[in-house]
Amino acid sequence: MPAEASSAVLAVEGLSKRFGGVVAVDDCSFEIERGSVVGIIGPNGSGKSTLFNLLTSVLRPDAGVVRYRGERIEGLPLYQIARQGIGRTYQSVKIFRDLSVWMNLEIAAMGRGRSDWEVPARQWLERFGLTHLVNDTSDTLSIGQQRLLELAMNLAMSPDLLLLDEPLAGVNPVVRDTIADAVAALRREGKTFLIIEHHMNFVMRLCDKIVVMDHGEKIAEGVPEAIRRDERVINALLGKGTTRA
Numbered sequence: 001m002p003a004e005a006s007s008a009v010l011a012v013e014g015l016s017k018r019f020g021g022v023v024a025v026d027d028c029s030f031e032i033e034r035g036s037v038v039g040i041i042g043p044n045g046s047g048k049s050t051l052f053n054l055l056t057s058v059l060r061p062d063a064g065v066v067r068y069r070g071e072r073i074e075g076l077p078l079y080q081i082a083r084q085g086i087g088r089t090y091q092s093v094k095i096f097r098d099l100s101v102w103m104n105l106e107i108a109a110m111g112r113g114r115s116d117w118e119v120p121a122r123q124w125l126e127r128f129g130l131t132h133l134v135n136d137t138s139d140t141l142s143i144g145q146q147r148l149l150e151l152a153m154n155l156a157m158s159p160d161l162l163l164l165d166e167p168l169a170g171v172n173p174v175v176r177d178t179i180a181d182a183v184a185a186l187r188r189e190g191k192t193f194l195i196i197e198h199h200m201n202f203v204m205r206l207c208d209k210i211v212v213m214d215h216g217e218k219i220a221e222g223v224p225e226a227i228r229r230d231e232r233v234i235n236a237l238l239g240k241g242t243t244r245a
């Protein structure tokens with residue numbers, strides 16, 4: 001199907017990345033429909049974060065094509081990816097720890113060339129319970145608050161597509177619910193998400209589709225109910241201690 005005829009906001013075709021002898025991402029293809037939440041699960045080391053790095057030009061693919069709204073974006077400079085409306089968070093939170101919460105939001109806005117971010121930034125801080133911390137140095141925040149700040153740094157810029165790399169890692173159940181509620185509300189507004197996460201309850205409840213990776217390969221793709229029953233998926237996840245609770 002030609003890209004123009006597809007309703008996919010993101011289309012990945014034959015994406016591959018090798019580090020020396022390790023094939024971190026191996027001929028990976030899938031599509032993400034506009035307004036959907038797609039989960040990526042798989043054991044540690046299966047290539048999930050590398051896939052995100054390829055989609056956001058932190059790394060250049062060895063092979064493959066990435067189309068965003070029908071246009072090729074693989075290998076574009078990082079800032080251009082962000083300015084086209086693709087946001088992301090990192091498995092280890094990426095904020096400026098020596099700077100205040102508000103300065104982090106300012107820097108995020110500068111990076112994306114935005115001037116209309118202050119009102120939404122304040123709204124997201126309020127919604128995430130961070131307003132009283134706005135002038136605090138970011139390294140005094142808990143891990144959950146840091147994840148919420150990194151999320152607010154993205155959301156204040158109104159991305160169309162948001163990639164979240166293990167947003168629940170190290171966060172308490174209250175923050176977990178805050179993040180799940182935000183994703184659900186934004187999906188209702190038509191935003192699109194790609195989320196790497198080990199918490200199966202979160203993934204099963206929120207995702208329209210799940211992509212499963214193992215050793216760099218996509219081993220399954222489908223609705224949560226089908227993925228839950230897929231023998232190859234069960235073996236890949238059970239073998240390596242992924243959280244199933």
Ligand SMILES: Nc1ncnc2c1ncn2[C@@H]1O[C@H](COP(=O)(O)OP(=O)(O)O)[C@@H](O)[C@H]1O
Nearest residue numbers: 019022024042043044045046047048049050051
């Ligand atoms: N920058 C890098 N240099 C060398 N090897 C890497 C690099 N990033 C990831 N890898 C390797 O690629 C594989 C996939 O890693 P990663 O994408 O982080 O997996 P996941 O996010 O699924 O845990 C692992 O074997 C990892 O050690």
Ligand SMILES: [Mg+2]
Nearest residue numbers: 048049050091
């Ligand atoms: Mg990872």
